[in-house]
Amino acid sequence: MVYVASHGVGQALWQYNRDMRRVLDAKHRLNPGQSADQSLNLMVRVGTAEQLAASYLQGRWPAGLTGQHRDLVxxxxxxxAVACWDVQARRTLAASPTAANVLFTVKVERDLTVAGGRILAAAAQLGAVDSDQHAQRLQPALESLDEAWARLGGDLAQIAGRARRVDPExxxxxxxxxxxLRxxxxxxxGHASPETMAQRADLRVASLEVQRGLVAAVDLGYVLRDVVTDPELTVPARGVQAACTLLPAQPDDAAWVDPRDLHANSPVTLPQALRASLAEHSADVVAAAVRVDSAGTFLGANREISPAGPQLTGRAHEERAVRVSPAPGLAYGCER
Incomplete structure (x- = not known):
């Protein structure tokens, strides 16, 4: 149901975005409230939901046309763990979008990228997944995603300062x-060898689970961007001052934070320049996660890696990947 619904919404958004682009190309403006860039972002997020729903259906279609279904394991x-983290991260960022929660989310996502990359590399080395596709497409995409998480995490570590109280859930x-993952x-x-990993888990199945978690980073990147660009978000003043000193020189860079707030380390809102920098780094995360999503579509191929793992002969699902353009700025609608 989720897969069919998200696919239908995605098709409608694709047509809407196509119409908006045509109007924008012809008239060089849109009516108030319309936005081609934001509709594209929404299409990417819905496409991620469709991709995740499709991954859970992979291999679970009826084995034949006799009306019998394969029992779910x-x-x-x-x-x-991947599913619970995905849900809890969104719940916490919606209910309690603090700097500490955002920083912890970024750290865990980077850990998933790095440790998940080791699982994928082991699977490729042992032939559980296509080694050429992994080396030429997936591994470079994972490295880009790791760098994007690192840049965003570095900024947030400066901002959070000592405010490290993370939501218990x-x-x-x-x-x-x-x-x-460990x-x-x-x-x-130390790091386990590929052979040791293969003894502990089905590397093809583990690779699919890792890929699902990495695909979810597309939407989570948008969520993080919404949080860090929220004008109502407040963080410790000293963290803001420390982060702002790393920004390019601004005309009013001597007045990033009021001295009284700085002395008391009071909660303050983020300056516009800092919010713009965080939004840019969040957009880098989204773009890198989309590349990982596209590069990892080969993981859904039905491959037999052991005699005990029979291939299904039922209906196959062809995974889709949605392209993304550079994210827009902080303004909404009426592109010119």
């Missing part, structure tokens, strides 16, 4: 995701 630890779900990738304080 119980989800393993990594699958549950977010902390719990993030710790479980990290533990489920369970596969760690060995005696």
């Amino acid at each position: 119980e989800p393993d630890r990594l699958e549950q 977010l902390l719990r779900s993030g710790a479980e995701l990290r533990a489920s 369970e596969i990738t760690a060995d005696l304080g």
Whole structure:
């Protein structure tokens, strides 16, 4: 149901965005309240939901036309951890969008990118997934996503300062995701070998779970951008001052934060220049996550990696990837 609904909404948004682009090309303006850029962003987010719904249907179609369906297996630890983290991160950022919660979210997402990348590399080395596709497309995309998370996390670490009180539910779900990844990738304080990982988990299945978590970063990047550009977001004054000193010189850079707020470390709103910088780095995360989504579509191919893993002969699903253009600025509507 979710897959069909998201696909229909995505098609409608594609047609709407196409019409907006035609009007914009012809008249060089849109009516108030209309936005081609924002409709494109929404189309990408809906496309991510469709992609995730399709991944859960992969391999679970009827095995034949006799009306019988394959029984669903119980989800393993990594699958549950990825799903719970995805839900909890959005809940916390909607209910309590503090600098500490945002920073912790970025850190866990980067851990998922790095540790998940090790699982994908092991799967490629052992032939569980296509090694050429991994080396030529997926691995460079993962490196770009890691760099994008690192840049955003560096800014947020400056802003958060010592305000590190993280929502307990977010902390719990993030710790479980990290533990489920380490369970596969760690060995005696170091990195487990591909052979050891293969003994602990089905690397093809684990690769699909990692990919689902990475695809979800597309929408989460938009959520983070909405949070860091919210004019109502307040953070410690000293963190704002420290982060602003890293920005390019501005005419009024000596007055980023009121001295009284700085002395008391009072909560203050983010200056426009800092919000714009965070929005740019959040947009980099979205663009990198979209590249990972596109580069990882080959993971859905039905590959037999062991005699105990029979291939399904039922209906196949062709995964889709949605392209994304550079994110717009902070203004909405009426592009000119």
